[in-house]
Amino acid sequence: MVDMIELRKPYLLFLGDAEKEIDAKTAAGIAYWRPEDSLAQLRLEENTVDLGLPDMTVMEAASAGAGTFIIGLAPLGGDLPESWVSICIDVLEAGMDIASGLHTRLADIPPIADAAKRTGQNIFDVREPPTGLPCGTGKKRTGKRLLTVGTDCCVGKMYTALAIDAGLRQRGVSSTFCATGQTGILIQGSGICIDAVVSDFLSGSVEVLSPDNEPDHWDVIEGQGSLFHPAYAGVSLGLLHGAQADALVLCHEIGRMTIDGDFADYLIPELDEAIETNLVLARRTNKTVKILGIAVNSSNLDEGQAQKVMSELEGIHGVPVVDPVRTGVTKLVDLLEKTT
């Protein structure tokens, strides 16, 4: 039995001393994708970024029914400051749980761990995978699955999956966003941080994350890494096999030439190669897998250039091409709805 994370909603979003939205991007993501779960924000300084939510103290949020205090950002200095530790203790004593995406485990900080024990509240260090994950079985599951895959890391796999999931639900199609990274988990309130899973359980953990479901239900699974990434391709293949995806969406940043970070010797693959490699390997666990479309990040281009490039790519690859931020994902959701 796998003890999956299930965060109690709604949330009090902690913004700490972040001065720019980019430094509080997890909280901003939660507020954007899950406004119904975002009860309030807690800001420490005058010039802390404002997500437009009601400002509440810990006590106010608890009284208003907040279930979980979300720490999605790292402190500016690195180490957890004493003031954050005190806030965490206040949160637990006010009857709320804490969910953290920090590298440092809150459960390893004695005063916080003690307060959790004393109050009976939960600490969710969401980077940590659940215990009891099984090896994969490869057995066919009921329901439908979409997986976002990428030409690299950080090309919009989470954003695209969230947008498709939202689009399906807006049309009344049953859909669940299945989070595989800490930001996605904090947005969805559940999920498994797949790159923290012991390798043996890679595909098994995706099978657990996206179990049997109703025939018309879509699980929209957040991809990680890339089959072409020299450090993380193993994660991507375990995810691809475990997902048994019916539909893949390839995510790509227009203009990126080499793998991000310290991998300048590694060219971003051609899109047709990326599609073909993903399909060939995905067929091992689902013979009917299809490429649904391509989701680009065209933020380097102006509107005219972007439309031109997307239209060219549609001609070359014969599938809809969207930029989830610029155009939305309607074209992809249209296609999915037809097949449902």
Place this chain on the structure above:
Amino acid sequence: MVDMIELRKPYLLFLGDAEKEIDAKTAAGIAYWRPEDSLAQLRLEENTVDLGLPDMTVMEAASAGAGTFIIGLAPLGGDLPESWVSICIDVLEAGMDIASGLHTRLADIPPIADAAKRTGQNIFDVREPPTGLPCGTGKKRTGKRLLTVGTDCCVGKMYTALAIDAGLRQRGVSSTFCATGQTGILIQGSGICIDAVVSDFLSGSVEVLSPDNEPDHWDVIEGQGSLFHPAYAGVSLGLLHGAQADALVLCHEIGRMTIDGDFADYLIPELDEAIETNLVLARRTNKTVKILGIAVNSSNLDEGQAQKVMSELEGIHGVPVVDPVRTGVTKLVDLLEKTT
């Protein structure tokens, strides 16, 4: 800095109450592949299997200079019996280390852990990966590398790698067997149990396992799983990318039709498909990777049939085909020596 296992040699091989060689196959493997490291055996019962080594008590072995007591077999019942715990304590008090391939961590058994602390001796639970493993860099390393890959699990990847390493060293070619599973680690005295590594560090751990070396040195890396295995392909791809192999040897069991274990829906891939998929993906981190040959397990066939099948496979695939047990790996080592 990664704290790699490095076992102190020679070994006292523990055979417990195993009555058949198959139940003591790790110890048998060590005695076969590393006779120079196998000082003695410790057998508990009259009818315990005999590997043909001198029988010694713990004290005798310690006096004769044994460095490590090797536990490569699980007790018949499952749980570690009290008598084994006492032996472990005697071993540590006699000044030897313990290396164990058991699922149960010896370091988690308080009387054994206490004895290790008291005596200053080491306990190596070799399934446990070292701490501090990095993410992969994909940077080209010096020296040469061979990786055994497979059409499935348990098709001879470790045996083939050990045989090639031994063949190279017999000819005076510099070579190291790089172990990636618990049995291989106990044979070699070092290595990383790759399927126990957190996914993020898969290829990075192989980079650490097989670092820069002399230009003419071969690292012969033990493969794990298969790119076609619905549970373990992620491990295999991380290994393939991290190895940056110059040469691949495909391992295959003649006559096996479906993936071993509970995977009857998954056909064993065609050999040309297995070769091509491994080469295509391996090229990502080493453009000059080649398939050196095929190593089959032909134990289901008689001598005449086996020779016929191997000869046919050589005709089809255009590379040497060996059965490491039946024919040895001379043909493969010949080819490697030519390129050195």
